[in-house]
Amino acid sequence: MTPTSTSIRRACLCLAAAAGAVLLGASPAAAHVEVEADKAQALAENVTLTFNAESESDKAGITSLRVVLPEGITPSDVTYEDGPEGWTFGTAADGYTVKGPAVAVGADAEYSVRVRQLPDVEELAFKTLQGYGDGRVDRWIELGATSGHGHGNSAPVLKLGAAAPGATVKSPTPAASPTPTPSAPARPAPEASPAxxxxxxxxxxxxxxxxxxxxxxxxxxxxxxxxxxxxxxxxxxxx
The missing domain is CATH 1.20.5 (Single alpha-helices involved in coiled-coils or other helix-helix interfaces)
Structure with a gap:
Protein backbone atom coordinates (compact mmCIF):
# COMPACT_ATOMS: atom_id res chain seq x y z
CA MET A 1 0.00 0.00 0.00
CA THR A 2 1.47 3.35 -1.03
CA PRO A 3 1.84 6.25 1.42
CA THR A 4 -0.84 8.13 -0.52
CA SER A 5 -3.34 5.28 -0.14
CA THR A 6 -2.61 5.05 3.57
CA SER A 7 -3.24 8.78 4.04
CA ILE A 8 -6.53 8.61 2.15
CA ARG A 9 -7.64 5.60 4.24
CA ARG A 10 -6.84 7.38 7.50
CA ALA A 11 -8.70 10.49 6.38
CA CYS A 12 -11.79 8.44 5.54
CA LEU A 13 -11.72 6.76 8.97
CA CYS A 14 -11.46 10.12 10.71
CA LEU A 15 -14.41 11.52 8.73
CA ALA A 16 -16.50 8.44 9.55
CA ALA A 17 -15.72 8.76 13.25
CA ALA A 18 -16.58 12.46 13.22
CA ALA A 19 -19.87 11.81 11.42
CA GLY A 20 -20.78 9.13 13.96
CA ALA A 21 -20.11 11.49 16.84
CA VAL A 22 -22.32 14.15 15.27
CA LEU A 23 -25.14 11.66 14.76
CA LEU A 24 -24.90 10.43 18.34
CA GLY A 25 -24.95 13.97 19.65
CA ALA A 26 -27.99 14.84 17.54
CA SER A 27 -30.04 11.78 18.54
CA PRO A 28 -33.24 12.60 20.44
CA ALA A 29 -33.14 12.51 24.20
CA ALA A 30 -34.92 9.74 26.03
CA ALA A 31 -37.13 12.13 28.01
CA HIS A 32 -40.73 12.37 26.87
CA VAL A 33 -44.37 12.67 27.97
CA GLU A 34 -46.35 9.53 28.72
CA VAL A 35 -50.10 9.03 29.11
CA GLU A 36 -51.97 6.22 30.85
CA ALA A 37 -55.67 5.52 31.41
CA ASP A 38 -57.58 3.62 34.05
CA LYS A 39 -59.90 2.40 31.25
CA ALA A 40 -57.99 2.32 27.96
CA GLN A 41 -60.95 1.20 25.88
CA ALA A 42 -62.85 2.80 23.03
CA LEU A 43 -66.14 4.44 24.12
CA ALA A 44 -65.22 4.04 27.81
CA GLU A 45 -66.85 6.68 30.02
CA ASN A 46 -65.49 8.78 32.87
CA VAL A 47 -61.91 7.82 32.12
CA THR A 48 -59.02 9.17 34.18
CA LEU A 49 -55.96 10.03 32.08
CA THR A 50 -52.64 10.45 33.87
CA PHE A 51 -49.83 12.31 32.15
CA ASN A 52 -46.18 12.23 33.23
CA ALA A 53 -43.85 14.81 31.70
CA GLU A 54 -40.16 14.10 32.19
CA SER A 55 -37.80 17.04 32.55
CA GLU A 56 -35.07 17.68 30.00
CA SER A 57 -33.64 20.74 31.71
CA ASP A 58 -31.02 20.95 34.44
CA LYS A 59 -31.52 24.70 34.81
CA ALA A 60 -35.26 25.28 35.28
CA GLY A 61 -38.35 23.42 36.46
CA ILE A 62 -41.47 22.61 34.44
CA THR A 63 -44.16 25.29 34.74
CA SER A 64 -46.82 24.37 32.17
CA LEU A 65 -48.18 21.67 29.89
CA ARG A 66 -50.31 22.77 26.95
CA VAL A 67 -52.28 19.90 25.36
CA VAL A 68 -54.06 19.81 22.00
CA LEU A 69 -56.90 17.31 22.28
CA PRO A 70 -57.36 14.62 19.61
CA GLU A 71 -60.46 14.50 17.45
CA GLY A 72 -63.42 13.10 19.35
CA ILE A 73 -62.63 14.81 22.67
CA THR A 74 -63.67 18.42 23.27
CA PRO A 75 -62.41 20.75 26.02
CA SER A 76 -65.86 20.67 27.64
CA ASP A 77 -65.47 16.88 28.06
CA VAL A 78 -62.36 17.28 30.23
CA THR A 79 -62.17 18.11 33.94
CA TYR A 80 -59.09 18.54 36.10
CA GLU A 81 -58.44 16.02 38.85
CA ASP A 82 -54.95 16.41 40.28
CA GLY A 83 -51.54 17.90 39.58
CA PRO A 84 -48.50 19.62 41.10
CA GLU A 85 -49.21 21.83 44.07
CA GLY A 86 -50.52 25.24 43.08
CA TRP A 87 -51.21 24.31 39.46
CA THR A 88 -54.43 25.36 37.76
CA PHE A 89 -56.44 24.14 34.79
CA GLY A 90 -57.82 26.18 31.91
CA THR A 91 -59.42 25.29 28.58
CA ALA A 92 -58.87 26.70 25.11
CA ALA A 93 -60.65 26.20 21.79
CA ASP A 94 -58.57 23.14 20.91
CA GLY A 95 -57.48 21.76 24.28
CA TYR A 96 -56.34 22.82 27.73
CA THR A 97 -53.37 23.97 29.79
CA VAL A 98 -52.23 22.99 33.27
CA LYS A 99 -49.72 25.37 34.80
CA GLY A 100 -48.41 26.81 38.02
CA PRO A 101 -45.27 27.27 40.11
CA ALA A 102 -42.22 25.52 38.73
CA VAL A 103 -41.59 22.00 40.00
CA ALA A 104 -38.11 21.19 41.27
CA VAL A 105 -35.37 21.37 38.65
CA GLY A 106 -35.00 17.97 36.99
CA ALA A 107 -38.25 16.65 38.51
CA ASP A 108 -41.13 15.23 36.45
CA ALA A 109 -44.53 16.92 36.32
CA GLU A 110 -47.50 14.56 36.72
CA TYR A 111 -51.18 15.45 36.52
CA SER A 112 -54.49 13.75 35.78
CA VAL A 113 -57.75 14.73 34.08
CA ARG A 114 -61.10 13.00 33.66
CA VAL A 115 -62.64 12.56 30.20
CA ARG A 116 -66.39 12.16 29.80
CA GLN A 117 -66.05 9.53 27.04
CA LEU A 118 -63.27 8.28 24.77
CA PRO A 119 -63.99 8.15 21.03
CA ASP A 120 -64.25 4.92 19.07
CA VAL A 121 -60.69 4.80 17.72
CA GLU A 122 -57.60 2.62 18.11
CA GLU A 123 -55.30 5.27 19.56
CA LEU A 124 -55.29 8.86 20.75
CA ALA A 125 -52.40 11.32 20.39
CA PHE A 126 -52.14 14.25 22.78
CA LYS A 127 -49.80 16.86 21.31
CA THR A 128 -48.06 18.60 24.21
CA LEU A 129 -45.98 21.74 24.67
CA GLN A 130 -43.88 21.51 27.83
CA GLY A 131 -42.84 24.88 29.27
CA TYR A 132 -40.08 25.68 31.77
CA GLY A 133 -39.46 28.57 34.12
CA ASP A 134 -36.68 29.98 31.95
CA GLY A 135 -38.87 30.14 28.82
CA ARG A 136 -37.72 26.89 27.26
CA VAL A 137 -40.40 24.84 25.47
CA ASP A 138 -40.18 21.14 24.57
CA ARG A 139 -42.55 20.25 21.72
CA TRP A 140 -43.93 16.72 21.96
CA ILE A 141 -46.07 17.01 18.83
CA GLU A 142 -44.77 14.59 16.21
CA LEU A 143 -47.25 11.94 14.99
CA GLY A 144 -46.58 8.58 13.39
CA ALA A 145 -43.52 7.64 15.47
CA THR A 146 -43.83 4.74 17.88
CA SER A 147 -44.41 6.12 21.35
CA GLY A 148 -41.82 5.34 23.99
CA HIS A 149 -38.25 6.13 24.92
CA GLY A 150 -35.91 7.24 22.22
CA HIS A 151 -38.45 9.38 20.34
CA GLY A 152 -37.79 12.80 21.76
CA ASN A 153 -40.38 14.69 19.65
CA SER A 154 -43.24 12.20 19.48
CA ALA A 155 -46.58 13.11 21.00
CA PRO A 156 -47.85 10.97 23.89
CA VAL A 157 -50.10 8.25 22.45
CA LEU A 158 -52.74 6.18 24.23
CA LYS A 159 -53.57 2.80 22.69
CA LEU A 160 -57.22 1.78 23.08
CA GLY A 161 -58.81 -1.64 23.18
CA ALA A 162 -62.02 -2.46 21.33
CA ALA A 163 -65.26 -1.00 22.63
CA ALA A 164 -67.29 -3.11 25.04
CA PRO A 165 -70.32 -4.90 23.55
CA GLY A 166 -73.29 -2.56 23.49
CA ALA A 167 -71.23 0.57 24.10
CA THR A 168 -72.57 3.61 22.28
CA VAL A 169 -71.50 7.17 21.65
CA LYS A 170 -73.10 9.47 24.18
CA SER A 171 -74.61 12.76 23.15
CA PRO A 172 -72.15 15.65 23.09
CA THR A 173 -71.66 17.62 26.26
CA PRO A 174 -74.19 20.44 26.12
CA ALA A 175 -72.56 23.76 25.55
CA ALA A 176 -72.98 26.30 28.30
CA SER A 177 -75.95 28.48 27.50
CA PRO A 178 -75.04 32.10 27.07
CA THR A 179 -75.88 34.36 29.96
CA PRO A 180 -79.11 36.13 29.05
CA THR A 181 -78.73 39.84 28.57
CA PRO A 182 -81.00 41.68 30.98
CA SER A 183 -83.71 43.44 29.04
CA ALA A 184 -84.37 47.09 29.72
CA PRO A 185 -87.29 47.57 32.10
CA ALA A 186 -90.47 48.48 30.31
CA ARG A 187 -91.14 52.16 30.51
CA PRO A 188 -94.56 53.06 31.90
CA ALA A 189 -96.89 54.51 29.37
CA PRO A 190 -96.84 58.29 29.64
CA GLU A 191 -99.89 59.75 31.29
CA ALA A 192 -102.16 61.40 28.85
CA SER A 193 -101.85 65.15 29.07
CA PRO A 194 -105.03 67.14 29.34
CA ALA A 195 -104.61 68.28 25.78
Whole structure:
Protein backbone atom coordinates (compact mmCIF):
# COMPACT_ATOMS: atom_id res chain seq x y z
CA MET A 1 0.00 0.00 0.00
CA THR A 2 1.47 3.35 -1.03
CA PRO A 3 1.84 6.25 1.42
CA THR A 4 -0.84 8.13 -0.52
CA SER A 5 -3.34 5.28 -0.14
CA THR A 6 -2.61 5.05 3.57
CA SER A 7 -3.24 8.78 4.04
CA ILE A 8 -6.53 8.61 2.15
CA ARG A 9 -7.64 5.60 4.24
CA ARG A 10 -6.84 7.38 7.50
CA ALA A 11 -8.70 10.49 6.38
CA CYS A 12 -11.79 8.44 5.54
CA LEU A 13 -11.72 6.76 8.97
CA CYS A 14 -11.46 10.12 10.71
CA LEU A 15 -14.41 11.52 8.73
CA ALA A 16 -16.50 8.44 9.55
CA ALA A 17 -15.72 8.76 13.25
CA ALA A 18 -16.58 12.46 13.22
CA ALA A 19 -19.87 11.81 11.42
CA GLY A 20 -20.78 9.13 13.96
CA ALA A 21 -20.11 11.49 16.84
CA VAL A 22 -22.32 14.15 15.27
CA LEU A 23 -25.14 11.66 14.76
CA LEU A 24 -24.90 10.43 18.34
CA GLY A 25 -24.95 13.97 19.65
CA ALA A 26 -27.99 14.84 17.54
CA SER A 27 -30.04 11.78 18.54
CA PRO A 28 -33.24 12.60 20.44
CA ALA A 29 -33.14 12.51 24.20
CA ALA A 30 -34.92 9.74 26.03
CA ALA A 31 -37.13 12.13 28.01
CA HIS A 32 -40.73 12.37 26.87
CA VAL A 33 -44.37 12.67 27.97
CA GLU A 34 -46.35 9.53 28.72
CA VAL A 35 -50.10 9.03 29.11
CA GLU A 36 -51.97 6.22 30.85
CA ALA A 37 -55.67 5.52 31.41
CA ASP A 38 -57.58 3.62 34.05
CA LYS A 39 -59.90 2.40 31.25
CA ALA A 40 -57.99 2.32 27.96
CA GLN A 41 -60.95 1.20 25.88
CA ALA A 42 -62.85 2.80 23.03
CA LEU A 43 -66.14 4.44 24.12
CA ALA A 44 -65.22 4.04 27.81
CA GLU A 45 -66.85 6.68 30.02
CA ASN A 46 -65.49 8.78 32.87
CA VAL A 47 -61.91 7.82 32.12
CA THR A 48 -59.02 9.17 34.18
CA LEU A 49 -55.96 10.03 32.08
CA THR A 50 -52.64 10.45 33.87
CA PHE A 51 -49.83 12.31 32.15
CA ASN A 52 -46.18 12.23 33.23
CA ALA A 53 -43.85 14.81 31.70
CA GLU A 54 -40.16 14.10 32.19
CA SER A 55 -37.80 17.04 32.55
CA GLU A 56 -35.07 17.68 30.00
CA SER A 57 -33.64 20.74 31.71
CA ASP A 58 -31.02 20.95 34.44
CA LYS A 59 -31.52 24.70 34.81
CA ALA A 60 -35.26 25.28 35.28
CA GLY A 61 -38.35 23.42 36.46
CA ILE A 62 -41.47 22.61 34.44
CA THR A 63 -44.16 25.29 34.74
CA SER A 64 -46.82 24.37 32.17
CA LEU A 65 -48.18 21.67 29.89
CA ARG A 66 -50.31 22.77 26.95
CA VAL A 67 -52.28 19.90 25.36
CA VAL A 68 -54.06 19.81 22.00
CA LEU A 69 -56.90 17.31 22.28
CA PRO A 70 -57.36 14.62 19.61
CA GLU A 71 -60.46 14.50 17.45
CA GLY A 72 -63.42 13.10 19.35
CA ILE A 73 -62.63 14.81 22.67
CA THR A 74 -63.67 18.42 23.27
CA PRO A 75 -62.41 20.75 26.02
CA SER A 76 -65.86 20.67 27.64
CA ASP A 77 -65.47 16.88 28.06
CA VAL A 78 -62.36 17.28 30.23
CA THR A 79 -62.17 18.11 33.94
CA TYR A 80 -59.09 18.54 36.10
CA GLU A 81 -58.44 16.02 38.85
CA ASP A 82 -54.95 16.41 40.28
CA GLY A 83 -51.54 17.90 39.58
CA PRO A 84 -48.50 19.62 41.10
CA GLU A 85 -49.21 21.83 44.07
CA GLY A 86 -50.52 25.24 43.08
CA TRP A 87 -51.21 24.31 39.46
CA THR A 88 -54.43 25.36 37.76
CA PHE A 89 -56.44 24.14 34.79
CA GLY A 90 -57.82 26.18 31.91
CA THR A 91 -59.42 25.29 28.58
CA ALA A 92 -58.87 26.70 25.11
CA ALA A 93 -60.65 26.20 21.79
CA ASP A 94 -58.57 23.14 20.91
CA GLY A 95 -57.48 21.76 24.28
CA TYR A 96 -56.34 22.82 27.73
CA THR A 97 -53.37 23.97 29.79
CA VAL A 98 -52.23 22.99 33.27
CA LYS A 99 -49.72 25.37 34.80
CA GLY A 100 -48.41 26.81 38.02
CA PRO A 101 -45.27 27.27 40.11
CA ALA A 102 -42.22 25.52 38.73
CA VAL A 103 -41.59 22.00 40.00
CA ALA A 104 -38.11 21.19 41.27
CA VAL A 105 -35.37 21.37 38.65
CA GLY A 106 -35.00 17.97 36.99
CA ALA A 107 -38.25 16.65 38.51
CA ASP A 108 -41.13 15.23 36.45
CA ALA A 109 -44.53 16.92 36.32
CA GLU A 110 -47.50 14.56 36.72
CA TYR A 111 -51.18 15.45 36.52
CA SER A 112 -54.49 13.75 35.78
CA VAL A 113 -57.75 14.73 34.08
CA ARG A 114 -61.10 13.00 33.66
CA VAL A 115 -62.64 12.56 30.20
CA ARG A 116 -66.39 12.16 29.80
CA GLN A 117 -66.05 9.53 27.04
CA LEU A 118 -63.27 8.28 24.77
CA PRO A 119 -63.99 8.15 21.03
CA ASP A 120 -64.25 4.92 19.07
CA VAL A 121 -60.69 4.80 17.72
CA GLU A 122 -57.60 2.62 18.11
CA GLU A 123 -55.30 5.27 19.56
CA LEU A 124 -55.29 8.86 20.75
CA ALA A 125 -52.40 11.32 20.39
CA PHE A 126 -52.14 14.25 22.78
CA LYS A 127 -49.80 16.86 21.31
CA THR A 128 -48.06 18.60 24.21
CA LEU A 129 -45.98 21.74 24.67
CA GLN A 130 -43.88 21.51 27.83
CA GLY A 131 -42.84 24.88 29.27
CA TYR A 132 -40.08 25.68 31.77
CA GLY A 133 -39.46 28.57 34.12
CA ASP A 134 -36.68 29.98 31.95
CA GLY A 135 -38.87 30.14 28.82
CA ARG A 136 -37.72 26.89 27.26
CA VAL A 137 -40.40 24.84 25.47
CA ASP A 138 -40.18 21.14 24.57
CA ARG A 139 -42.55 20.25 21.72
CA TRP A 140 -43.93 16.72 21.96
CA ILE A 141 -46.07 17.01 18.83
CA GLU A 142 -44.77 14.59 16.21
CA LEU A 143 -47.25 11.94 14.99
CA GLY A 144 -46.58 8.58 13.39
CA ALA A 145 -43.52 7.64 15.47
CA THR A 146 -43.83 4.74 17.88
CA SER A 147 -44.41 6.12 21.35
CA GLY A 148 -41.82 5.34 23.99
CA HIS A 149 -38.25 6.13 24.92
CA GLY A 150 -35.91 7.24 22.22
CA HIS A 151 -38.45 9.38 20.34
CA GLY A 152 -37.79 12.80 21.76
CA ASN A 153 -40.38 14.69 19.65
CA SER A 154 -43.24 12.20 19.48
CA ALA A 155 -46.58 13.11 21.00
CA PRO A 156 -47.85 10.97 23.89
CA VAL A 157 -50.10 8.25 22.45
CA LEU A 158 -52.74 6.18 24.23
CA LYS A 159 -53.57 2.80 22.69
CA LEU A 160 -57.22 1.78 23.08
CA GLY A 161 -58.81 -1.64 23.18
CA ALA A 162 -62.02 -2.46 21.33
CA ALA A 163 -65.26 -1.00 22.63
CA ALA A 164 -67.29 -3.11 25.04
CA PRO A 165 -70.32 -4.90 23.55
CA GLY A 166 -73.29 -2.56 23.49
CA ALA A 167 -71.23 0.57 24.10
CA THR A 168 -72.57 3.61 22.28
CA VAL A 169 -71.50 7.17 21.65
CA LYS A 170 -73.10 9.47 24.18
CA SER A 171 -74.61 12.76 23.15
CA PRO A 172 -72.15 15.65 23.09
CA THR A 173 -71.66 17.62 26.26
CA PRO A 174 -74.19 20.44 26.12
CA ALA A 175 -72.56 23.76 25.55
CA ALA A 176 -72.98 26.30 28.30
CA SER A 177 -75.95 28.48 27.50
CA PRO A 178 -75.04 32.10 27.07
CA THR A 179 -75.88 34.36 29.96
CA PRO A 180 -79.11 36.13 29.05
CA THR A 181 -78.73 39.84 28.57
CA PRO A 182 -81.00 41.68 30.98
CA SER A 183 -83.71 43.44 29.04
CA ALA A 184 -84.37 47.09 29.72
CA PRO A 185 -87.29 47.57 32.10
CA ALA A 186 -90.47 48.48 30.31
CA ARG A 187 -91.14 52.16 30.51
CA PRO A 188 -94.56 53.06 31.90
CA ALA A 189 -96.89 54.51 29.37
CA PRO A 190 -96.84 58.29 29.64
CA GLU A 191 -99.89 59.75 31.29
CA ALA A 192 -102.16 61.40 28.85
CA SER A 193 -101.85 65.15 29.07
CA PRO A 194 -105.03 67.14 29.34
CA ALA A 195 -104.61 68.28 25.78
CA UNK A 196 -104.41 64.68 24.53
CA UNK A 197 -107.62 63.27 26.09
CA UNK A 198 -110.72 62.98 23.87
CA UNK A 199 -112.71 65.36 26.08
CA UNK A 200 -109.95 67.93 26.05
CA UNK A 201 -109.61 67.61 22.28
CA UNK A 202 -113.36 68.22 21.89
CA UNK A 203 -113.12 71.24 24.18
CA UNK A 204 -110.37 72.74 22.09
CA UNK A 205 -112.33 72.19 18.88
CA UNK A 206 -115.51 73.83 20.30
CA UNK A 207 -113.86 76.93 21.64
CA UNK A 208 -112.78 75.83 25.06
CA UNK A 209 -115.79 73.75 26.26
CA UNK A 210 -116.55 70.16 25.51
CA UNK A 211 -119.93 68.97 24.23
CA UNK A 212 -120.76 67.81 27.76
CA UNK A 213 -120.07 71.30 29.10
CA UNK A 214 -122.38 72.94 26.62
CA UNK A 215 -125.11 70.40 27.43
CA UNK A 216 -124.85 71.20 31.14
CA UNK A 217 -125.12 74.95 30.43
CA UNK A 218 -128.15 74.43 28.18
CA UNK A 219 -129.85 72.37 30.91
CA UNK A 220 -129.21 75.04 33.53
CA UNK A 221 -130.63 77.78 31.25
CA UNK A 222 -133.76 75.73 30.56
CA UNK A 223 -134.27 75.10 34.28
CA UNK A 224 -133.91 78.82 35.03
CA UNK A 225 -136.42 79.76 32.30
CA UNK A 226 -138.92 77.17 33.61
CA UNK A 227 -138.56 78.52 37.16
CA UNK A 228 -139.10 82.09 35.95
CA UNK A 229 -142.24 81.12 34.03
CA UNK A 230 -143.60 79.26 37.09
CA UNK A 231 -143.05 82.27 39.35
CA UNK A 232 -144.68 84.69 36.86
CA UNK A 233 -147.77 82.50 36.55
CA UNK A 234 -148.04 82.12 40.32
CA UNK A 235 -147.81 85.95 40.81
CA UNK A 236 -150.39 86.50 38.11
CA UNK A 237 -152.91 84.21 39.86
CA UNK A 238 -152.26 85.88 43.19
CA UNK A 239 -153.15 89.29 41.70
Missing amino acids: STPAASAAVESGGLSAGGWTAIAGAVAAAVASLVFLLRRRSRAN
